[in-house]
Amino acid sequence: MTESLRREFLARGLRNVSERVAKAAECAGRDPDLITTVVVTKTWPASDLRLLHELGVRDFGENRHQEGVEKAAELADLDLTWHFIGQIQSNKANKISRYADVVHSVDSVPVAQRLNAGAHHREKVVDCFVQVDLGPEGLVQGRGGVVPAEIDEVAHTIDTAGRLRLGGVMGVVPLGADPASSYRRLAEVSRRLLETHRGATAISAGMSADVEEAIVAGATHVRVGSAVLGERPPLG
Numbered sequence: 001m002t003e004s005l006r007r008e009f010l011a012r013g014l015r016n017v018s019e020r021v022a023k024a025a026e027c028a029g030r031d032p033d034l035i036t037t038v039v040v041t042k043t044w045p046a047s048d049l050r051l052l053h054e055l056g057v058r059d060f061g062e063n064r065h066q067e068g069v070e071k072a073a074e075l076a077d078l079d080l081t082w083h084f085i086g087q088i089q090s091n092k093a094n095k096i097s098r099y100a101d102v103v104h105s106v107d108s109v110p111v112a113q114r115l116n117a118g119a120h121h122r123e124k125v126v127d128c129f130v131q132v133d134l135g136p137e138g139l140v141q142g143r144g145g146v147v148p149a150e151i152d153e154v155a156h157t158i159d160t161a162g163r164l165r166l167g168g169v170m171g172v173v174p175l176g177a178d179p180a181s182s183y184r185r186l187a188e189v190s191r192r193l194l195e196t197h198r199g200a201t202a203i204s205a206g207m208s209a210d211v212e213e214a215i216v217a218g219a220t221h222v223r224v225g226s227a228v229l230g231e232r233p234p235l236g
């Protein structure tokens with residue numbers, strides 16, 4: 001695809017997503033300007049991110065450390081906000097917080113501690129969301145996240161770490177589960193967390209397939225990949 005065709009494709013995808021966000025916000029009686037769309041660019045080349053930047057995108061999501069760190073270096077001339085949204089191996093955490101501005105997928109105390117260690121190497125504090133396991137109690141989902149009983153401990157670690165700021169919660173719908181009810185549970189977890197951490201207002205929820213359900217449930221951040229960039233090439 002030529003660059004100008006790719007730009008048109010991306011522009012159309014962005015328009016479509018922003019219309020969906022606006023319509024869902026209207027249905028929910030919410031202000032669409034208070035919803036951040038993170039464009040998930042995993043597997044796509046830096047050239048796409050440059051086009052998206054020209055089209056006005058500033059918030060980019062990546063889910064693998066190696067790819068994220070390379071793109072952040074390659075695009076260091078642009079003023080971008082990097083969101084790390086993937087599962088974090090704890091031995092990578094202190095590298096991720098050197099370039100990621102927002103980490104959506106904090107899922108343990110050691111990960112939070114290591115993110116904090118890495119964040120000492122930069123000026124800005126790193127916004128952190130606690131990833132909540134939305135699977136049925138006692139079932140291992142493999143999509144990551146902290147079980148509800150342990151959320152307070154991870155949140156407290158972030159809150160008191162020094163170089164991290166507790167932004168809120170994040171969730172991924174378990175395979176086969178209903179997005180609307182999963183996101184309602186996430187919103188309930190968010191309300192409980194807000195009782196003890198008044199600044200933890202963010203709810204990161206919603207992907208290409210279920211932006212509407214997430215916004216109706218209160219999402220402040222939606223993470224949208226394929227609806228903007230197209231179907232990802234299969235991972236090799």
Ligand SMILES: *Cc1c(COP(=O)(O)O)cnc(C)c1O
Binds near residue numbers: 040086
């Ligand atoms: C890939 C990914 C997304 C975006 O998924 P799409 O279906 O392409 O919109 C959102 N959140 C996480 C955690 C992801 O890994």
